[in-house]
Amino acid sequence: MKITRITTYRLPPRWLFLKIETDEGIAGWGEPVIEGRARTVEAAVHELAEYVIGQNPERINDLWQTLYRGGFYRGGPILMSAISGIDQALWDIKGKALGVPVYQLLGGLVRDKIKAYSWVGGDRPADVIAGIKTLREIGFDTFKLNGCEELGIIENSRQIDAAVATVAHIREAFGNGIEFGLDFHGRVSAPMARVLIKELEPHRPLFIEEPVLAEQAEYYARLAAQTHLPIAAGERMFSRFEFKRVLAEGGLAIVQPDLSHAGGITECYKIAAMAEAYDVAIAPHCPLGPIALASCLQLDFVARNAVLQEQSMGIHYNKGAELLDYILNPEDFKMEGGYFKPPVKPGLGVEINEALVIERSKNAPDWRNPLWRYPDGAVAEW
Numbered sequence: 001m002k003i004t005r006i007t008t009y010r011l012p013p014r015w016l017f018l019k020i021e022t023d024e025g026i027a028g029w030g031e032p033v034i035e036g037r038a039r040t041v042e043a044a045v046h047e048l049a050e051y052v053i054g055q056n057p058e059r060i061n062d063l064w065q066t067l068y069r070g071g072f073y074r075g076g077p078i079l080m081s082a083i084s085g086i087d088q089a090l091w092d093i094k095g096k097a098l099g100v101p102v103y104q105l106l107g108g109l110v111r112d113k114i115k116a117y118s119w120v121g122g123d124r125p126a127d128v129i130a131g132i133k134t135l136r137e138i139g140f141d142t143f144k145l146n147g148c149e150e151l152g153i154i155e156n157s158r159q160i161d162a163a164v165a166t167v168a169h170i171r172e173a174f175g176n177g178i179e180f181g182l183d184f185h186g187r188v189s190a191p192m193a194r195v196l197i198k199e200l201e202p203h204r205p206l207f208i209e210e211p212v213l214a215e216q217a218e219y220y221a222r223l224a225a226q227t228h229l230p231i232a233a234g235e236r237m238f239s240r241f242e243f244k245r246v247l248a249e250g251g252l253a254i255v256q257p258d259l260s261h262a263g264g265i266t267e268c269y270k271i272a273a274m275a276e277a278y279d280v281a282i283a284p285h286c287p288l289g290p291i292a293l294a295s296c297l298q299l300d301f302v303a304r305n306a307v308l309q310e311q312s313m314g315i316h317y318n319k320g321a322e323l324l325d326y327i328l329n330p331e332d333f334k335m336e337g338g339y340f341k342p343p344v345k346p347g348l349g350v351e352i353n354e355a356l357v358i359e360r361s362k363n364a365p366d367w368r369n370p371l372w373r374y375p376d377g378a379v380a381e382w
Ligand SMILES: O=C(O)C(=O)C[C@@H](O)[C@H](O)CO
Pocket: 035, 036, 183, 185, 235, 285, 286, 287, 310, 317, 369
């Protein structure tokens, strides 16, 4: 079998899909994207395409190593997202060629279902109580919300109290009938993370995500030493070589690699195994589209330390298209009582509505995250 063509499609709301075609008529789909830099990743995919066109798609490992090591420079969000999408599509092809879901090629099911969680509250956590009530009615009992709005490098107690009050209201309203992660979203400085985490302890969030920016990863162990709350991070780490340092230093209870940013199934499978060796859970990051989610599920069903799966149904970023819009059969993502069941179809397990993808790609928006500024005008972390 030979790879004959790679086609990319930028799509609402902020996604990028790619399709790899072969000379035997089997095609695979991937979702290489950095939210807000879709055009840059698209250019990277087409630069890397010359390494895979004409090659045998079955040699996923060799193609992955070629893409990672072949250009001297490596790593980072753009190149690793491009590799991620190509890798996802190669696994999709291999599974389709052999007539099995990808997880069967990685040793088969390690569990019968994986718990999903949903976002509530948007960029500025508001209406979270109403959001949780609505999602509970369709079976979710685990949620994630932004832990705070923009927070100063040194912030006053009123802002800290406001952030804590949102969490206190959740616990008052639902007790421990639900669980929720708090995403600090990299908005909090290391000094203020210490303050905010201490004040949040009594409300026992399930985890604190990105308590500091990935470039401050050395604080994970220091923050973990002061709190009993599990610390999670990983969406802005892009290969096992980044994860190895934080796993060795300790501090993370949950790693959250994104299968569309951290090298795809091939790389995240290795990251999951590394995490398991340190008794660290994996909860793949996935605020993205259906191919990204399908890739996550293939990993969730072979990694024993997978504990939670993010998915983007109803997420505040999905303006203009929703998670299930571009697949032919929403049943491909079978959910029961807040859990995903194993995919059943060959490959990644989702059938893409190619006609709709082509149509919607004709005028895809250039999504950008907002640029936040503090009251004094300095740039704040979004
Ligand atoms: O889902 C999460 O945990 C996030 O932090 C969302 C963030 O990754 C945005 O997708 C960036 O645009």
